Each structure stands twice: as structure tokens, then as C-alpha cells.
Amino acid sequence: MPVRFVIFSDLDATLLDHKTYSFKPAVPVLKKLQKMNLPVVLCTSKTRAETEAIARDLGLNHPFIVENGGAIFIPEGYFAGHLFRKAGISALKKGKYRLIQLGTPYRRLREIFKKIRETAGIRMLGFGDLKPEEIAAVTGLKKSEAERAARREYDEPFVVEGSQEFELLEKKIKSRRTRIDKKGIFLPAALKDSQTRASRSSDAAESRSTGPSQNRILARIKHMAGRYRLRVTAGGRFYHLTGNNDKGKAVCLLKKLYRLESGKIITIGLGDSINDLPMLRAVDLPVLVARPEGQSSGIPRGTKNLLRTTRPGPEGWAQAVSFLLGLLNSGPGKRKKPCPEKGGYHG
Numbered sequence: 001m002p003v004r005f006v007i008f009s010d011l012d013a014t015l016l017d018h019k020t021y022s023f024k025p026a027v028p029v030l031k032k033l034q035k036m037n038l039p040v041v042l043c044t045s046k047t048r049a050e051t052e053a054i055a056r057d058l059g060l061n062h063p064f065i066v067e068n069g070g071a072i073f074i075p076e077g078y079f080a081g082h083l084f085r086k087a088g089i090s091a092l093k094k095g096k097y098r099l100i101q102l103g104t105p106y107r108r109l110r111e112i113f114k115k116i117r118e119t120a121g122i123r124m125l126g127f128g129d130l131k132p133e134e135i136a137a138v139t140g141l142k143k144s145e146a147e148r149a150a151r152r153e154y155d156e157p158f159v160v161e162g163s164q165e166f167e168l169l170e171k172k173i174k175s176r177r178t179r180i181d182k183k184g185i186f187l188p189a190a191l192k193d194s195q196t197r198a199s200r201s202s203d204a205a206e207s208r209s210t211g212p213s214q215n216r217i218l219a220r221i222k223h224m225a226g227r228y229r230l231r232v233t234a235g236g237r238f239y240h241l242t243g244n245n246d247k248g249k250a251v252c253l254l255k256k257l258y259r260l261e262s263g264k265i266i267t268i269g270l271g272d273s274i275n276d277l278p279m280l281r282a283v284d285l286p287v288l289v290a291r292p293e294g295q296s297s298g299i300p301r302g303t304k305n306l307l308r309t310t311r312p313g314p315e316g317w318a319q320a321v322s323f324l325l326g327l328l329n330s331g332p333g334k335r336k337k338p339c340p341e342k343g344g345y346h347g
């Protein structure tokens, strides 16, 4: 049986441009992959609604991983039913998909997010605090896209005080017209409450605008999230509060299914941020796409086999995939990277 290549790819600032969200520079390579019948599996912090729309635009009909490994959506019939049983994976039928759930429900994440904000005295804003037009303002998405981004199921993206995004959102929220919601809570209350507490906390008060302080705040949020068995990771624009899931665990499950289906496979993974690290560690050929304006990705220098692109976004993506396809077509070696078996999932 011939070796099959499977590509796992992040979206924001990887296959999509960080600012414009265009994937145009990658189109010729995507077409080539389609002709060669090689799967491109999107692996993103975006929601199902967003990823579905982007997959449609990209002409992809493969499984996709959403919300930082919170869930895997597999088109019905893509893998034969017996392969799921063989792999020991339980997948729910959900519309036109088989769904593998790995994440913590969003409602629970929001509860904990609010608890952290209230008890830590850290000013932070999550997508659950924002209106679609505010998400649009901070991300550069169109309003319809921002509405899809707001349909969270397994991941709460957030910003904290001291960042440009937080300042922008704070201004937007303060300019909202004062009104009372159904529960009688003044809508921007979350912000106001945490502000009052933050002013009592010297740690938070001195933290504005400086890198090390942002790190200190993040360490504190991580610590508190850990008490509830939740995790915090960083994407290109936002921090993300999630359950005990990550992109790597989801990639490993799909690798299992592809292996059972195709025999030998070689996996390529492409990402730009620290939330991509588990995915990059789970593939045979990891690619770090350069960050726009040369910012640091946070990916450790010593990451095994890591290929770095010189160009950011879809240009870097196309550069790396072309290079690897050329290299691999000229003679793939025997590469196999074990996936950790521990870490449960539920269907």
C-alpha cells in the first residue's frame, strides 16, 4: 500500500493571513493537494460554524478539528463505521457528521471564567462578554463571520488588561448604552466589578502594558484554571480557556483512523502559535509558519524536526507544503511518531 500524506493545518496566521484572512497565496498548492487526493485537516481554535464556512471556501471535504481540539467533525461515511470500533473511538452521529467530543462544555468554561475574574481581580474579557460587532472590531472579521465566531462550544477566547485588544474592547463596551438585562444586571458589570477589585490589587494595577506583568497575570490565570482542571493556552490574538483538550490529542485520534484506513501515513502539521505546539509534536513533519511582523510564536527552539518558514501566513504555508511534497515524493523515509494513548475522550 503506498504511503499517504495527511496535512493538519491551523487557520489564523497560518493558512489564513493574520489581518485579511485571505488564503489566496496557498490556492495553487491546495489545488495540487486536491488533485493528489491528499487530505488537509483544518485544526483551529475557531468554532464549528466558522470552520465549516472556511472549509467550504477552500473546497475541502475532510474531517476538521475545532476550538483547540474541543471536538472533531468527520463527514458521515468518510471513515467506515468499523474503523471507529477498531480504534476504540466513540463518535456521535450529528447531522452530516460523526462527532468526537473532547472538550468541556462552553457553559462550564464561562462559569469558571467569571469565577477567575471575580476572585483574582484581573480585568479580562471573553467572547461571552462581547457582542458580534465588538468581536468584529477586535478581530477584523466581518459581522457575519464574528457571529459565527461567537458560537462557542468548547473554548472561551479572552484578552487581559494591558493588551491593545483589551483596551480597544474596554472602550467599545463603555460606549454601550446603559441598559438592564433580563437578570437585572448592568451589562458591563463584569468589567466594572473586576475593575474595582483590580484597583485593590497592586499586582494587577502595576501590570498594565508590560510584557513580564502580562506573563505574571497569565501565570495566575493558569494556576486558577488548573484548580478547576481547565487549561489556558495562547493563540495568535487571544488566550483560550479550555478543558483538558488540545490540538495534539485530536490529531492523534484522526491519525489512528487514517492509519487504519490507509496503512502507512506521513503527517505534516502547520501552525504559528503556542496553541499549535501539541499538534506540531503529534506529527511527523512539523512546520512553524513565521508570525506576522516577526513576533515570537512561543514555540520552544529545540522542538524536534521543526521546519520554519521565512514568510508568514498562507505564503509561508504554501512554501513549506511545496517543499515537503517535493522532498517526500522523492523518497519518504520510515517515520512514525507515537501518540500518547492516555487522556480520555468522550463521544
Ligand SMILES: [Mg+2]
Binding pocket: 010, 011, 012, 013, 014, 235, 236, 271, 272, 273
Ligand atoms: Mg494561528
